[in-house]
Amino acid sequence: MEFNANIPEGPLDQKWTKHKTKIKLVNPANRRKYHVIIVGSGLAGGAAAASLAEMGYNVSCFCYQDSPRRAHSIAAQGGINASKNYQNDGDSTFRLFYDTVKGGDFRSREANVYRLAEVSGNIIDQCVAQGVPFAREYGGLLANRSFGGAQVSRTFYARGQTGQQLLLGAYQQLSRQIGLGQVKMYNRHEMLDVVLVDGHAKGIITRNLVDGKIERFAGDCVILATGGYGNAFFLSTNAQGCNVTAAFRAYRRGAGFANPCYTQIHPTCIPVHGDQQSKLTLMSESLRNDGRVWAPKDRETAKKIREGKMHPGDVPEDERDYYLERKYPSFGNLAPRDISSRAAKEACDDGRGIASTGLGVFLDFRDAIQRFGKDTIAERYGNLFDMYNRITGDDPYTTPMMIYPAVHYTMGGLWVDYNLESNLPGLFVAGEANFSDHGANRLGASALMQGLADGYFVLPYTVGNYLGTQGLAAAGKVTTDAPEFEQAESDVRAKIDKLLSIQGTESPRSFHKRLGDITWSKCGMARDKAGLEQAIVEIQALKKEFWENVKVVGDANEINQELERAGRVADFMDFGELMCRDALMREESCGGHFRVEHQYTEEDEIVQSGYLSPGEAKRHDDEFGFVGIWKFEGEDQVPSLHKEMLEYEEVKFATRSYK
Amino acid sequence: MKLHLKIWRQKNANNPGGFEGYDLDDVSEDSSFLEMLDILNEQLVDKGQSPVAFDHDCREGICGMCSMMINGHAHGPEKATTACQLHMRHFKDGDTITIEPWRAKAFPVQKDLIVDRTAFDGIIQAGGFITARTGSAQDANLTPIGKEVADKAMDAAACIGCGACVAACPNGSAMLFSGAKVTHLNSLPQGKAERDRRVLSVVHAMDDAGFGNCTNYGECQEACPKEIKLDVIAKMNRDYALASVRSFFSKAG
Amino acid sequence: MSPIGLFRTSLAKKFVMAITGLILVGFVLGHMLGNLQVFGPPEAINKYAYFLHHILPWEVLWVVRIVLLVAVVLHIVSAVLLVIENRKARPETYEDQQLIQASFAARTMKYSGLIVLAFIIFHLLHFTVQSIDPAFRNLRFDIDGKDSQDAYAMIVLGFSNVGVSAFYILAMALLCWHLSHGVSSMFQSLGFRNEIWRTRLNRFALAFGLLIFAGFAIIPITSLISWYGGPDIVYASEIRQATENWDGETPIYVSYPESAKH
CATH class of the missing domain: 3.50.50.60 (FAD/NAD(P)-binding domain)
Known part of the structure; x- marks a missing residue:
């Protein structure tokens, strides 16, 4: 096998x-x-x-x-x-x-x-x-x-x-x-x-x-x-x-x-500030040991904060929704990453997000500072607070931090x-x-x-x-004279020549950004069948456009960061399609992969019993208790799916609850 | 905001370089300095011109790859901040910003703002390590290390190897970088066994790479984005003196 | 370590700078204390000079002189090597570099050092070789029946020249400048400085430099004041009288007032 x-x-x-x-x-x-x-x-x-x-x-x-x-x-x-x-x-x-x-x-x-x-x-x-x-x-x-x-x-x-x-x-x-x-x-x-x-x-x-x-x-x-x-x-x-x-x-x-x-979406990153952004910065998860995550209970309050008409510190206690503490009392703010990220998305989807884009929630140290004193908090998180301050210009000692989930690990x-x-x-x-x-x-x-x-x-x-x-x-028997090396090298050269020869009108970076828009919106924190099917079509179209219209300036025989990016983006596009295919195949929710069609609802017994809240990820262990392995079957061919069945001898399948 | 940029352009190591001016519009105050350069590069690519090459990677101030003189300051004028963590809100609308590569003999320019910093790797290869074969370690708690000692080692170990110290030093000296590694490892009990060898090798590698000497200006400390202190240089000086004396007598004996 | 090995590494050169600097600083301090005896009776400083030249075995004096000479030479040689290497290490300058920490004194060490060196040469010719003013060799003094040099008169006479005094004061100011960076730097180079002690040592170095400046500069200043009709802090008028109409040959004995002996 x-x-x-x-x-x-x-x-x-x-x-x-x-x-x-x-x-x-x-x-x-x-x-x-x-x-x-x-x-x-x-x-x-x-x-x-x-x-x-x-x-x-x-x-x-x-x-x-x-x-x-x-x-x-x-x-x-x-x-x-x-x-x-x-x-x-x-x-x-x-x-x-x-x-x-x-x-x-x-x-x-x-x-x-x-x-x-x-x-x-x-x-x-x-x-x-x-x-x-x-x-x-x-x-x-x-x-x-x-x-x-x-x-x-x-x-x-x-x-x-x-x-x-x-x-x-x-x-x-x-x-x-x-x-x-x-x-x-x-x-x-x-x-x-x-x-x-x-x-x-x-x-x-x-x-x-x-x-x-x-x-x-x-x-x-x-x-x-x-x-x-x-x-x-x-x-x-x-x-x-x-x-x-x-x-x-x-x-x-x-x-x-x-x-x-x-893919893992980390719950505590600094929210996107705008169009010119090149990367997202993570704030250490350790902050959740003392910070309390909340969003306003009221959409109107959230709107006022977004528009800068209200300071978050002025939101009264009973108008704050400490949603992690509410939903997961035993883990509270320390709930695992997938759970915390999704909860932040839910609050924002509900129109209660803050930050200028509406995609953000608060991580508040007010209570911790009151309890331990500013010095203790500074000692624990001083460098992180400084970093946050450098990036956003806000002082987390006086204004609650804003956070939003971002792709972190795969x-x-x-x-x-x-x-x-x-x-x-x-x-x-x-x-x-x-x-x-x-x-x-x-x-x-x-x-x-x-x-x-x-x-x-x-x-x-x-x-x-x-x-x-x-x-x-x-040992040492294979040398670079082998015909396989010849072939691989000429493949590599051909790809580079191709990238440089197109001389279209759009930069590799721009294609990368467009790819990111597709993958994040349709294969990000929440995925569904229709969206994934559409994503595959969109990525294929984007890929076609890329190979017709990418503009790579400079030469192959010098430091050429555009060429480097172009090669990487080309692979990201092929890969993005594969990622969506896998997400489409996996008709269940598990960990970092959340299919909206597969979540617990009020109708499930486990929710009625109070063990789980509605909206939690629903796995289908009998059907999807396997590793999904994709094999390349040729250019523009659908890859083949292979399965490694996961057998648990010591651990028994169980529904995760952090309630 | 609107900006006028004056940037060092150099095709490669063999060509002489020079400054070129660029005007940039619509830069958000929330952008980082490197995002501002991204915008410039996108515009240059649009016009079919070669974009400004610069080193960058993590963009969160820890990998040490970004490296540029901004208005005469290594990593720009903000204290304890790498270029990637510098944000445009620290500049004013209409500012002229001069951007240059690190300059030192040991850091030759490779293209535009990219310099070759392998000389730093050479210093670590010479002695910036503790010989600890995989699998040969004792239990981690067998040798207690006082909190003060561990903290001091950590202060020095925070170095990200960006080279701002060399860039800022009028002598192009790598004493802060080398001193940080020597202090980190020589302070720890695990590093004691080879501390003499370490400091001697590190200093010799530093000299051989063509870095300048320390004249106690203190510019390196000011430029260091991780706020490494001159103490590490004093510590290296002391360790080097003791090591030289010990090695002299052990050879003589 | 061979003499060449001494200069092999960057740090060794710094040690040479620091240790020779320390020797020279020690000498400067001793020299200043010795000089301040000028404010006692002439006999005091003359006896001190006599002790140095005649009572102290000559080997000791020469050992000290050679040590000082070697220290000066090594100090200069390593300084020159450092400057050359540092220029090489930074072949291209920045369009505009903003220095934040480097003090002006630190950046001008090579210039202050050079001027002080020029001064030392002149100073040695002036007072040690005594080739500038022929009167110096003929200023004699009687110490308990032993014929000796009148160092006291040499000092006052020497500083009666405004140009000489001005150069002297300028050199001392630059020395103070040099030491305000050098003395603290010495500790750093030898590894005896940390974050807390840095500020203290910087202040100490500045204070030390100022002390040296004050201790040396006060002598030409008082000599000039006394010589040009101010209050007689030193015995300027007696020395002026004895030397004014000197024939260029006979030994000069300044007739200090009786009170000056006690």
Whole structure:
């Protein structure tokens, strides 16, 4: 079977241990004979590159930025989960595993998630040894906080810059290996195709973003750690350069793309200010520990605030709707991301939104400041408040923050088995670029955990297993002279030439924005059949227009940011269509994927019993308890759908309630 | 708002560059500085002209990629703010804004406002790490680290490697960047074992890359978007002196 | 570390600057304190001069002189190297760079340093080599029967020249300027400065510079005042009398009033 997850036999808590003892190893003296290509230098890619190089493999690492330290993992603010149970509050590997499966709305693979929870503690150990300055208590031990809807304090953090510190930790380990000559680093190189030789991933084609040179690199395996596709929505919290190109090129070469419709909408971003906006800025979820989310009860009040005729601070207490506290009393403002985002959308759809666009709700610190004092709040969130102030010009100490959900993370990605190997042998996918651990929704502080788990503690074993299985005779056998490289390179060149030759009238950025309008409105926080069908038609039309009318100025042999964007937008369009197709196929609501046709209503027993409120996402486990995997079937052909059935041995399907 | 922009244009590393003037209309006060440049670029593309190349990525002030001198200030005149987090409300209608690339021998211009900062990577590769093999770590709580020490290390570790310190320093010195990494790692118990090696290698790499010397102006501290203090330079100086003495005697012995 | 190794790294050069600076600062302070004896009886400063030249073993004096000379040379050599390297590190300037923190003193160290250097050369020729005014060698003084130089008279006579005094005061002002950045910087370069101590050290450096300026400048000022008819703070009229009609050959003994001996 093509999409066999290769989950090891045995009880859940012994799978990884047993697997590790059984997989093939490569003799330390022979490792240098293998060349591992890693695309991406974030948490997953950087950690894998450093770890594999330490073991003795020859590693080449590629990133599109000017330095591996800039990978977008750096922007994660809140923290990283680990089931250390340092707080003695009942945490355990199983509880972290369970929370992650439940938080993922029962759409993730049990064995992978268990392994993630199992190695989570090692990640913290590893990072501390590297010098990551996690927050500490006065006694010198590590501090933790509760985060993103967890009922234990298992989140480790470094101020509001946890992602930065973890990335720099990995970057420093990677740098050490670069200095030792064990890793060859290629900055400002963008991967434009993956090369398969006899069905195995054996190399990549890149474009040097400084001089435009198209280069071939051959290796014994390829690891993609190229992040998520949030920029398919144009506006997202992703970095400007984040793109789906590497993953999409692999998809076009036959790799399965799993669950592309699972995108996470983060509830606490700064609302859109207008047309000229290029990105959305996330405010850390940790703010919800002390801030209270509300919208005016009355539409008229909301209108007055929108028009600047009323200061939000003047809205009397009984005219405020603290809707999260009202709907989800036990979790309150800490309800999971998908739930909180949808609740904000509901309030705004009801005409009670604030901000000039009507797309915003308040995150208010008034009560917290009254209770703890301004100094305490400043100590906890000072840097975030400053950032908010810099961007909006408002002072959150006196005026409530405005927030609105925005695309943040993508749970979907290239399909991988238990070894993080795609259906293309030798092509490994790690971090946000794969689909494996978060199901339909990711819990806060879990992305950093997954990226590092993949890079430090999974790939070093499973890549060795693949290489060991191929045998020493295969090491370094494929060279860039192979005809497959020739073909891939000419494909890449043809695409670039095409983009430059159209010389139409509309910029790539403009097409990107138009694509974003379609994907966000029809495949964003809420989706329905008609909208998705229309979106597919619209994207196809846009794509046609793009290939007839895009205007890419400049040449191929220089720094050309327009050309870079054009190539990425072209892939985003193809990908956007795939995303809508997946969302259309999935006739249920789960996690980040909300189909309006599938929600609980007053007629459901579970609502009548008071366990759930109407409007909650309705899953159909019997029909859709699978991973939806799409395979490319040719240009302008409908891709084929394959299924990996999700089998739960330890966790039983249950309806999520955070009431 | 209306603006007049004076921007450094340079085709590539081998061509000489020069300033060009552009007029821009209808810029929203809520736009960020880079969004303002996006607008300009869209207009240039419309006219078939080459847009201004500039480095940028996260646009939330943490990746360190954006890098430009704005009216003679690295990242612009706002304190503790990267160019991407600088908003147009800090400018006035009708302003002339001069935009230049970072200038330092170690940061050659590649195109327009894009410079090559791999020299920073070289410094980290030389010694900006703690040797900690994956899998060899002890339990994270086995070595307590006082909160003050951890906080001090974190202050230094906040560096985003943008290069504003080098750009602002009249000597093109990388002391603040290097000092921050040395302070971060040398302050921690985990970093003690190789602290001498680290500081010696870092300083030598910094010198070899062609960065200038510190003359204690303090411009770097003013320009730093993460408000890294000159303390990190003093700490590196001290560690370097001690390391030199220790290495001298260990060689002599 | 070999003498070349001393200059190999940027930080080593900074250490050289700081340590030689420290030596020179120490010397300047001592020199100033010594000079202030001019406000005591002439015998005091003359005895001090006699002690330095005749009682102190000559090896000690020369060791001090050589240390100072080496310190000056190293200070200058590293300064020159730093300036050259720093220019190289920033080959192109900005269209308009706004400096925020760098003090004027910090930016003009090389110029203040150069002028002070020029002054030191003149000063050595003037008072140590005594090649500027031939009268200096002939100003004698009797210390308990031992023939010695009349340093007191040399100082007052030397500063009776308005031009000399003006150059001296200017040089001291620039020295003060130089030290107001240098003294605090020295601590930074050697690693003994932090956020709290920076302000304190900056203030201390400024105060120290001003003290040095005041301590040195007060001597030419009082000499001029006394010489040109002001109140006799120093024994200007006696010195003027003894030197006014000097034949250019015979030793001059200034006849200080009896009261000056106590």
